[in-house]
Amino acid sequence: EVQLVESGGGLVQRGGSLRLSCEASGFTFNSYSMDWVRQAPGKGLEWLSYISSSSSIIYYADSVKGRFTISRDNAKNSLYLQMNSLRDEDTAVYYCARDYGGSGNGFDPWGQGTLVTVSS
Amino acid sequence: SYVLTQPPSVSVAPGKTATIPCGGNNIRNKNVHWYQQKPGRAPVLVIYYNHDRPSGIPERFSGSNSGNTATLTISRVEAGDEADYYCQVWDGSNLHVVFGGGTKLTVL
Numbered sequence: 001e002v003q004l005v006e007s008g009g010g011l012v013q014r015g016g017s018l019r020l021s022c023e024a025s026g027f028t029f030n031s032y033s034m035d036w037v038r039q040a041p042g043k044g045l046e047w048l049s050y051i052s053s054s055s056s057i058i059y060y061a062d063s064v065k066g067r068f069t070i071s072r073d074n075a076k077n078s079l080y081l082q083m084n085s086l087r088d089e090d091t092a093v094y095y096c097a098r099d100y101g102g103s104g105n106g107f108d109p110w111g112q113g114t115l116v117t118v119s120s
Numbered sequence: 121s122y123v124l125t126q127p128p129s130v131s132v133a134p135g136k137t138a139t140i141p142c143g144g145n146n147i148r149n150k151n152v153h154w155y156q157q158k159p160g161r162a163p164v165l166v167i168y169y170n171h172d173r174p175s176g177i178p179e180r181f182s183g184s185n186s187g188n189t190a191t192l193t194i195s196r197v198e199a200g201d202e203a204d205y206y207c208q209v210w211d212g213s214n215l216h217v218v219f220g221g222g223t224k225l226t227v228l
Contacts, residue, residue, distance in 0.1 A: 104217040107153070
């Protein structure tokens with residue numbers, strides 16, 4: 001079964017840092033690019049970042065560029081999101097997703113999500 | 121940056137056909153993907169590359185893309201189809217993924 005499992009969410013102070021992890025199973029992880037997407041409470045989906053299969057190409061949304069860093073370890077079948085200088089508006093459920101069609105063309109599957117709460 | 125526009129809500133009676141539009145400038149030139157999200161759950165891909173269905177998605181779900189509007193169509197709507205639906209494209213000019221604002225489908 002193709003599966004993604006996020007971890008690392010929690011309560012963090014404004015200005016703090018957090019590292020999210022996403023462990024993949026059931027498919028050849030190093031053959032797929034991956035993405036992070038978040039959803040603030042009661043809001044829609046917001047794409048955050050993309051990383052190619054070899055980590056050679058990385059893109060960020062303007063809202064997180066310079067604060068968040070995406071990375072992956074193909075030997076560990078894992079994707080990461082390092083989040084620094086966290087703001088109140090970063091409070092959301094964070095999802096990792098397999099880039100099914102490549103270059104942002106269809107995300108399947110998604111992880112179950114991990115909640116990040118930024119509080120003062 | 122590229123913008124995708126969806127109506128906040130669509131209502132349909134059981135057994136009827138629901139159409140959910142996704143507007144964007146010359147969207148016909150882009151590949152559109154659609155997701156279904158039920159409360160408290162992660163999104164699920166229901167249509168990719170405008171009209172293809174992933175395995176396990178019922179044939180009742182179909183997609184089209186023409187002009188400035190892409191459309192998700194759900195035939196013979198069931199109560200279990202009640203969910204939020206999001207369209208998505210890749211904006212190659214800005215190297216960003218773009219999501220529409222989402223449409224809440226209510227089954228009357």
